Amino acid sequence: xxxxEQDKHDQFLQLYVKTESSLRGFVRSLVPSLEDAKEVxxxxxxxxxxxxxxxxxxxxxxxxxxxxARFEALAYRRDQARDRHVFSEELVLQLAKxxxxxxxxxxxxxxxxxxxxxxxxxxxxxLIKEAYYTGTKIDQIAKRADRTPMSLxxxxxxxxxxxxxxxxxxxKKQESFI
Amino acid sequence: xxxxxxxLELVRLYLDSQATAEEVNLLEQKMRKDHQLRKDFLSYxxxxxxxxxxxxxxxxxxxxxxxxxxxxxxSSVAAIIVFLFALDFKSATPALPESSKQAIAYFEKLENxxxxxxxETVAQGSSLFVSDRIELSSGKANVLFSNxxxxxxxxxxxxxxxxxxxxxxxxxxxxxxxxxxESHGFSITTPSSTFVDLGTSFTATVAPDGLSHLNVTxxxxxxxxxxxxxRHLIEAGEAIFVEPGKxxxxxxxxxxxxxxxFIFPSIPPPSQDDYAxxxxxxxxxxxxxGSLRKLPGWEVNPMSLLDxxxxxxxxxxxxxxxxxxxxxxxxxxxxxxxxxxxxxRVNSYSWHQHQKVKxxxxxxxxxxxxxxxxxxEVPDLNLPLIESGWKRIARVNSDRFFDVREDIDRPAQxxxxxxxxxxxxxxxxxxxxxxxxxxxxxxxxxFGNPVKP
Numbered sequence: 001x002x003x004x005e006q007d008k009h010d011q012f013l014q015l016y017v018k019t020e021s022s023l024r025g026f027v028r029s030l031v032p033s034l035e036d037a038k039e040v041x042x043x044x045x046x047x048x049x050x051x052x053x054x055x056x057x058x059x060x061x062x063x064x065x066x067x068x069a070r071f072e073a074l075a076y077r078r079d080q081a082r083d084r085h086v087f088s089e090e091l092v093l094q095l096a097k098x099x100x101x102x103x104x105x106x107x108x109x110x111x112x113x114x115x116x117x118x119x120x121x122x123x124x125x126x127l128i129k130e131a132y133y134t135g136t137k138i139d140q141i142a143k144r145a146d147r148t149p150m151s152l153x154x155x156x157x158x159x160x161x162x163x164x165x166x167x168x169x170x171x172k173k174q175e176s177f178i
Numbered sequence: 179x180x181x182x183x184x185x186l187e188l189v190r191l192y193l194d195s196q197a198t199a200e201e202v203n204l205l206e207q208k209m210r211k212d213h214q215l216r217k218d219f220l221s222y223x224x225x226x227x228x229x230x231x232x233x234x235x236x237x238x239x240x241x242x243x244x245x246x247x248x249x250x251x252x253s254s255v256a257a258i259i260v261f262l263f264a265l266d267f268k269s270a271t272p273a274l275p276e277s278s279k280q281a282i283a284y285f286e287k288l289e290n291x292x293x294x295x296x297x298e299t300v301a302q303g304s305s306l307f308v309s310d311r312i313e314l315s316s317g318k319a320n321v322l323f324s325n326x327x328x329x330x331x332x333x334x335x336x337x338x339x340x341x342x343x344x345x346x347x348x349x350x351x352x353x354x355x356x357x358x359x360e361s362h363g364f365s366i367t368t369p370s371s372t373f374v375d376l377g378t379s380f381t382a383t384v385a386p387d388g389l390s391h392l393n394v395t396x397x398x399x400x401x402x403x404x405x406x407x408x409r410h411l412i413e414a415g416e417a418i419f420v421e422p423g424k425x426x427x428x429x430x431x432x433x434x435x436x437x438x439x440f441i442f443p444s445i446p447p448p449s450q451d452d453y454a455x456x457x458x459x460x461x462x463x464x465x466x467x468g469s470l471r472k473l474p475g476w477e478v479n480p481m482s483l484l485d486x487x488x489x490x491x492x493x494x495x496x497x498x499x500x501x502x503x504x505x506x507x508x509x510x511x512x513x514x515x516x517x518x519x520x521x522x523r524v525n526s527y528s529w530h531q532h533q534k535v536k537x538x539x540x541x542x543x544x545x546x547x548x549x550x551x552x553x554x555e556v557p558d559l560n561l562p563l564i565e566s567g568w569k570r571i572a573r574v575n576s577d578r579f580f581d582v583r584e585d586i587d588r589p590a591q592x593x594x595x596x597x598x599x600x601x602x603x604x605x606x607x608x609x610x611x612x613x614x615x616x617x618x619x620x621x622x623x624x625f626g627n628p629v630k631p
Binding site for chain 1: 186221223349369387565
C-alpha cells in the first residue's frame, strides 16, 4: 500500500471507529430488522470508503456519514418495499431528522447500556447473550428452554424496555451532576 | 418509556419483524402524530442495535475485567465494531481475575509497527490473551500461538484473538502458517466467511468494505461461508474473493492452458449451453458507454461474447470484445436477458499475448464490476449505478487475484467465475459489466433459469 493510501486508510478508520456505533443505532431505527441494519451498514461503509476523497473536512465526517446512511437506508427500504411491511419514506425522513438532531446521544447511551446490562438478573443476561451474542434463533432458544417463542419475544421486549429506561435514568443522573 | 404498553407492543412487533401490514400502518400513523412515541421507538431501536456489540454481557461478576495492558476498554469497544456487520463475533469478556487468564500467544517479531492508538506500547514478547485486539496501523507484526501457528500481520490491520486456534480479521491482511500438527485447523474468520487451514499456509485479506480475499500458498483451506452452505476446498495456488452481503457472492479466477480449447483447472471452457448463448436468440449485448475497437475494414460485434467460444489465437483483436479507454474510462457492456432470470453463475473469459513480445499480455487481465438490474426501464447509465437501482454483484480484478507485480506474472488466458455461496446470485434481467481495464473478452456465459411467476 502506498504511503498516501495508508494515511487515507488510517484517517478513515479513526473517523469511522468514532462514528460507527452511533451510526449503527441510527440505521437500526430506520429499517425493520437487525439483519437489515447489518446490510445497510455494510452498504454505508462501502460508500463512505469509496467516496472518502469527497469529504471536505474530517470534522464533517459524522454528519456526512449520517447522510449517507440515511440514503442507504432509504434505498434499501425501497428495494424491500415490494414484499415487506416498512414505514413510508416520509416517516423515515422524520425519524432521521429526530435522530440527527442529537448524534452525540448515541455514545453516551452506549456507555450507559454497559452499566445497565450489569444490573440485569443473571437469567436475563443469559437470554440477551443467547439472542444477541450467539445469534441463536428465538425458536431454537425456546425449544431448548421448553418455552414458547412468543414468551421469549415478550421477555426480550421487557428487557429492552427496562434497558431503555435504565439508560434514560442514567443519562438524567449524569445531567444533574453537570 | 412513556408511551402506552399497546404502542410499545407495536414497536416491538415492528422491530422483531412480526408486524402485519395493518400494524405497521397503525404504528406509522401514531408515530407521525406522537413525538413521544417516536422518541421511545428510537430509544428502543438503539438498544436493540447496540446489544449484539455490547462489550460486557457477563455471566457473573467475580472480579475486575481484564484487558490487554493499556488498551482501554472503550477504544476496544469502538474498534471491535469496525466493519463487523455480518457476524456476531464479539465475545463476552468474562470477568475473571487476572491471574486466571492464560496467555495463548505473543508478539514474536515487530517491524516498524505503528499502532492505531498512538499511545500504545507493545513490545516484542508481549503476551496476548483471548479477546485481545491487535490494531496495527502500519508495519509488520508476527504473532506466535502456543500451538505453533504463526500469523503475520501487515498494517493497517485489525485482528481479535478469538481462541487458541482462531482469530477474527476485521480489516487488513493476515498470513497464517500452520505447520505444526496442533495448529492444523487454525481459522481466520472475516466479516463474510471463515477460512480453516487444512495445512499449511494461506493469506486472508479484508478490505474496508468487507470484501474478503483468500489466497492459498501451501496445502488446502476449507472456505466456510455459513454453516449450512456448501464448503469450498481451496487448494495451493488458488484464490477466491467473497463479497459481503446477503448472497455472499464468490469470485474465482483461474489461468487457462493458453489454447483455443480454453481449459481451466475447475472452471469449464466457454459454453453454448448457457441461458444467454446467442444460439437461443434471447439475450442481447449492447455497448451503452464507451466504444469497441474497430479498424477500417472490420469491427467486432459485441454479440460475439455470447457465441459459445473464445478466441482461436492469443492476440486476436478481431475475435475480442475490447473497449478502448477514452477520457480515462473504458465503458460498459449491457447484457439484456429479455426477462428476469434467476442467475446461478456468470463466467467470463479473456486471452491475450503478443506474438513477439511474450510478456505483453496486458489485455488478458479482467478488471470489471458486475451489476444486476431487475426487469424495469434501464436508468440513465450516466447516473451513479447503485443510487439508480443497480445492484452490485461482484468486483473482479484478476491482477490483484494473481498478485501480478510484473507483466510476465500475468496469465495470458483467464477465466473468471462468479457464483453465490448458496443458491442463486439473484434475479436479474440486465447485467452490466462496468469495465475498468483493457480486456480482450472472448466470451461471457450466463447460467440460470427464468424466474417463475
